[in-house]
Amino acid sequence: MNKPRILVARAVFPHIIELLEQHFEVEHNQADAAWSKADLIARLHGKAGAFTTGGERIDAELLAACPELKICANMAVGYNNFDLPAMTARQVLGTNTPDVLTETTADFGFALLMATARRVTESEHFLRAGKWSKWSYDMFAGSDVHGSTLGILGMGRIGQGIARRGAHGFGMHVIYHNRSRLTPDLEAACKARYVGKDELLAQADHLVLVLPYSAESHHAIGAAELAKMKPTANLINIARGGIVDDAALAKALKEKRIAAAGLDVFEGEPKVHPDLLTVPNVVLTPHIASATVPTRQAMAKLAADNLVGFLVHGKPLTPLNPE
Numbered sequence: 001m002n003k004p005r006i007l008v009a010r011a012v013f014p015h016i017i018e019l020l021e022q023h024f025e026v027e028h029n030q031a032d033a034a035w036s037k038a039d040l041i042a043r044l045h046g047k048a049g050a051f052t053t054g055g056e057r058i059d060a061e062l063l064a065a066c067p068e069l070k071i072c073a074n075m076a077v078g079y080n081n082f083d084l085p086a087m088t089a090r091q092v093l094g095t096n097t098p099d100v101l102t103e104t105t106a107d108f109g110f111a112l113l114m115a116t117a118r119r120v121t122e123s124e125h126f127l128r129a130g131k132w133s134k135w136s137y138d139m140f141a142g143s144d145v146h147g148s149t150l151g152i153l154g155m156g157r158i159g160q161g162i163a164r165r166g167a168h169g170f171g172m173h174v175i176y177h178n179r180s181r182l183t184p185d186l187e188a189a190c191k192a193r194y195v196g197k198d199e200l201l202a203q204a205d206h207l208v209l210v211l212p213y214s215a216e217s218h219h220a221i222g223a224a225e226l227a228k229m230k231p232t233a234n235l236i237n238i239a240r241g242g243i244v245d246d247a248a249l250a251k252a253l254k255e256k257r258i259a260a261a262g263l264d265v266f267e268g269e270p271k272v273h274p275d276l277l278t279v280p281n282v283v284l285t286p287h288i289a290s291a292t293v294p295t296r297q298a299m300a301k302l303a304a305d306n307l308v309g310f311l312v313h314g315k316p317l318t319p320l321n322p323e
């Protein structure tokens with residue numbers, strides 16, 4: 001019997017390609033350059049499944065051009081690249097990779113928070129540029145992490161991981177805002193207090209964004225929200241770029257209306273708003289919050305297992321829109 005045909009839209013670990021080749025006829029993106037939409041559609045034509053990485057937009061136009069497509073398996077927990085209603089209408093399953101990246105991503109959220117608060121990259125650039133000539137009482141004086149107020153916007157699994165690290169590891173006072181409130185047990189485990197969005201903005205010394213991107217969360221942090229934050233506050237975004245209005249943020253940073261920001265994600269990435277590149281009080285990383293070797297392997301394996309589970313055994317592991 002012919003094996004089902006699948007497309008792997010970006011380069012991935014060779015052992016994952018080998019695993020997929022046991023079950024499928026695999027076309028994969030060996031060059032690892034992002035395909036244009038037209039290229040993606042042309043390559044997906046006739047394929048039953050797609051291994052996607054979060055950058056490939058799966059929408060009604062693509063679905064109409066790929067009638068044999070049955071599943072798109074994202075190697076990411078976020079799935080804002082999927083038009084899920086359009087996929088559901090066409091009976092195309094979407095899957096993502098929850099849980100396997102939670103702790104790694106929460107670790108990175110904390111790394112970015114600390115690097116931002118303690119001005120790690122800014123001071124390293126200063127040292128490497130040969131500018132360090134003396135001790136000075138206020139040289140790169142930043143803000144404290146321990147004992148401060150940690151605000152979390154979006155309290156899913158990763159948000160809770162950040163809350164636990166802050167509360168238990170650093171004695172931070174944790175407040176959060178989310179579409180729905182956590183159960184009392186979860187709030188107790190995270191030592192987190194639910195507040196309204198305005199109180200979150202006004203009280204947080206460090207505000208971490210961990211909410212999913214959607215039309216509703218587009219520019220959830222813009223000029224008006226930044227104006228409500230403390231001038232000493234730091235903003236950390238490990239969620240999705242479009243959640244922050246990057247132009248407004250660059251302006252707020254330049255005018256020191258907030259102290260600093262740590263950003264792992266950007267509107268229109270891999271492009272970065274040019275104004276963010278010119279302000280010193282921002283730590284910038286290229287969307288690597290889940291990037292440890294074991295976690296990226298686990299994400300790739302789960303995406304592959306979803307393809308095998310669904311196309312070979314009829315049972316995906318982590319479906320987003322089950323029938």
Ligand code: DGY
Pocket residue numbers: 054075076077078079101287289290
């Ligand atoms: C995710 O899993 O959504 C990450 O952003 C991808 O690295």
